[in-house]
Amino acid sequence: MLTAMLNRRELLATLVSGALMGAETKPNIVMIYADDLGYGDLGCYGNPTIRTPHLDKMAAEGMRWTQFYSTSPLCSPSRAALMTGRYPVRCGISKVLFPYSTGGLKAGETTVADALKGVGYATAIVGKWHLGHKGEYLPTRHGFDSYFGIPYSNDMSPATSRSPRKSEYPPTPLMRNETVAEQEPDQSTLTGRYTEEATGFIRASARAKKPFFLYFAHTFPHWPLAASAKFKGKSKRGLFGDAVEELDWSVGEVLRAVKEAGVEGNTLVMFSSDNGPAMPLREEGGTAGQLSGWKSQNWEGGQREPFIARWPGRIKAGQVSHAFGCTMDILPTCAKLAGARAPVGRELDGADLGPALFQGDESREALFFYYGDVTVRAVRKGPWKLWVTDPKAGFAQKPARTATPLLFHLEHDPSERFNVAEKQPEVVRELTALVDRHVAQVKIGELQE
Ligand code: MG
Numbered sequence: 001m002l003t004a005m006l007n008r009r010e011l012l013a014t015l016v017s018g019a020l021m022g023a024e025t026k027p028n029i030v031m032i033y034a035d036d037l038g039y040g041d042l043g044c045y046g047n048p049t050i051r052t053p054h055l056d057k058m059a060a061e062g063m064r065w066t067q068f069y070s071t072s073p074l075c076s077p078s079r080a081a082l083m084t085g086r087y088p089v090r091c092g093i094s095k096v097l098f099p100y101s102t103g104g105l106k107a108g109e110t111t112v113a114d115a116l117k118g119v120g121y122a123t124a125i126v127g128k129w130h131l132g133h134k135g136e137y138l139p140t141r142h143g144f145d146s147y148f149g150i151p152y153s154n155d156m157s158p159a160t161s162r163s164p165r166k167s168e169y170p171p172t173p174l175m176r177n178e179t180v181a182e183q184e185p186d187q188s189t190l191t192g193r194y195t196e197e198a199t200g201f202i203r204a205s206a207r208a209k210k211p212f213f214l215y216f217a218h219t220f221p222h223w224p225l226a227a228s229a230k231f232k233g234k235s236k237r238g239l240f241g242d243a244v245e246e247l248d249w250s251v252g253e254v255l256r257a258v259k260e261a262g263v264e265g266n267t268l269v270m271f272s273s274d275n276g277p278a279m280p281l282r283e284e285g286g287t288a289g290q291l292s293g294w295k296s297q298n299w300e301g302g303q304r305e306p307f308i309a310r311w312p313g314r315i316k317a318g319q320v321s322h323a324f325g326c327t328m329d330i331l332p333t334c335a336k337l338a339g340a341r342a343p344v345g346r347e348l349d350g351a352d353l354g355p356a357l358f359q360g361d362e363s364r365e366a367l368f369f370y371y372g373d374v375t376v377r378a379v380r381k382g383p384w385k386l387w388v389t390d391p392k393a394g395f396a397q398k399p400a401r402t403a404t405p406l407l408f409h410l411e412h413d414p415s416e417r418f419n420v421a422e423k424q425p426e427v428v429r430e431l432t433a434l435v436d437r438h439v440a441q442v443k444i445g446e447l448q449e
Contacts, residue, residue: 026119026211027311028267029334030202030254031112033082033215034247035075035128035153035222038277038301040289041244045306047287050241054252055271055308062269062310063319063357067410069326069368070275073295073302074395075153076130077371078274078327079217083111083131083142085331085343085350087371092445094374095396097130099156099169103448104132105142110343112331113143116213119340124201126194127217128152132448133173140177144215147177148197154187154219187226190219191243195250199257206261213334216254217274218247223284238283255310268311268337272327276302292416296395298370298377298387299416315357323356324366324380333357369438374447375399379435383411386421386431405432 041047044056044064071081076097077088083105088094091109105111113123124146125139132138133151140147150172155161157172171183185193198216205212220226220243227242231249235241251271258267277286279294279301293299307325309315328350335342336352355361370378372395378387387406393399407421407428421428 025266026121026339027314027337028202028205028212028214028258028263029116029337030214030216030258030267030269031082031330032251032254032269032271033079033127033217034271034273035218035220036275036278036286036295037221037244037247037273037306038279038286038288038294039291039304039306041221041277041286042248042306044308046289049237050235050244052244052248054248054255055306058251058255058269058271058310059308061312061317062308062315063321065307065309065321065323065325067322067324067366068272068305068307069303069324070273070305071303071327072371073275073297075128075222075274079128079130080105081349082274082327082330083113084109084346085112085328085348086346087328087349087369087442089371089374089442089444090347090349092448093131094371094444094447095449097132097152097449098163098165099133099152100165101132101449102134104134104137106445106448107136107141109142110346111142112334113139113213113215115143115331115335115340115343116211116338117143117145119338120211121338122201122205122208122210122212123215124198124212125149125215125217126198126201128154128219128222129217133175135178138175138178146201147175148181149175149194149217150185150190150219151175153222154190155223157184159184160224187219187224188228188232190226191246191250192228194218195253198250199253202254202257202263203261206263211338213338218250220244220247221286223278223281225284240284240286244286265313268309268314270310270330271306271308273305276305290415293391297391298372299391300385300410300414303370309353309357311357316360319360321356321360321362323362324364324368325353325356326350326368329353367434369435372396373398374444376435376439379431379438380410381431381434383409384424384427384431385410385416386428386435388432388435407431 080088080093288301291301293301
């Protein structure tokens with residue numbers, strides 16, 4: 001009897017200490033996501049003009065990636081992939097949502113926030129959601145405890161939009177959870193107000209000793225550009241540079257909040273962008289550096305993005321990783337770190353970034369399908385990228401397979417200038433077969449628009 005009681009006590013003690021240990025070791029996760037920031041827009045990615053000291057320092061103290069992809073070259077599908085770990089066509093979000101859209105991310109989808117909330121995390125999103133702005137699609141219905149931000153792009157107002165349907169648009173809503181808190185906010189205040197919200201959440205969660213997940217999705221440097229008085233006119237790259245420099249300041253504030261809250265050693269902070277630069281906007285858009293193309297295109301410049309990860313003590317400082325990674329990897333990576341279950345009954349397309357982040361392992365072979373709307377336009381396997389459709393086809397078109405595919409060796413030719421398809425017929429055949437298999441397997445979800 002006594003033995004049995006002791007055993008029970010011991011068992012209880014073990015369970016309690018295990019639970020405490022679990023709580024202590026669950027890392028905090030911060031995902032910062034810029035909008036329309038190109039591969040070449042940061043100092044640490046070679047921009048000669050724009051000053052980004054905080055992101056440069058974050059990279060110097062952590063790991064900067066050279067082959068990290070956003071899963072789509074446009075806002076909504078890119079965010080669907082980030083949140084679900086899946087190709088966005090699977091949930092039907094293959095194109096951009098507008099204020100007149102009635103669809104969004106459906107209730108059956110599992111987001112990063114759902115997965116982490118399920119294992120005790122405090123969850124918040126600050127900034128741009130863009131996965132549906134009607135009740136059931138809002139972030140507060142997708143695992144986030146709180147929301148503060150504009151639910152779609154900042155150019156979707158009757159005042160700024162260039163859409164022929166802009167008369168149907170309501171004034172730009174700034175939302176607090178599920179309510180419109182303000183209409184047509186002064187956009188030059190957004191980065192500052194978002195940052196205050198984000199750092200407040202970090203401090204409050206740390207005080208409550210609760211593991212937290214913060215998804216900080218900036219409005220900028222998406223057009224129309226704005227910067228606060230402290231940054232406006234200060235960069236050497238016009239208002240675009242001002243907006244990026246303010247965003248960089250914001251990253252510094254987030255890192256400062258993490259440090260001051262005493263959780264720096266237990267917090268993974270990641271930074272990336274939803275798609276490449278809006279280069280046709282000229283001085284109002286960014287640059288993809290040596291990569292070809294821009295936002296809405298499947299050239300590398302439309303989808304290859306800066307990716308910086310910092311976690312003192314876990315990620316060795318000062319690394320540049322050439323590993324392959326993409327935004328669909330964020331959910332599996334976060335779920336693994338948090339000890340959360342991966343979504344049940346769902347095909348996940350991403351993989352855990354842990355080996356690359358924590359062990360510097362670059363052995364994972366790249367395998368990635370580039371979509372324009374619902375059509376696979378190109379595939380990457382290892383160093384090879386094969387275009388199976390004409391690159392000139394616009395995002396919303398459904399181009400047929402081209403008779404003359406383009407093949408590039410991305411490690412030798414990241415700018416996609418030298419087509420080697422004729423010299424490598426075996427590679428063309430192998431990658432074409434990969435596209436066929438992928439297309440046959442992926443079930444396209446009900447279109448959300
Ligand atoms: Mg974007």
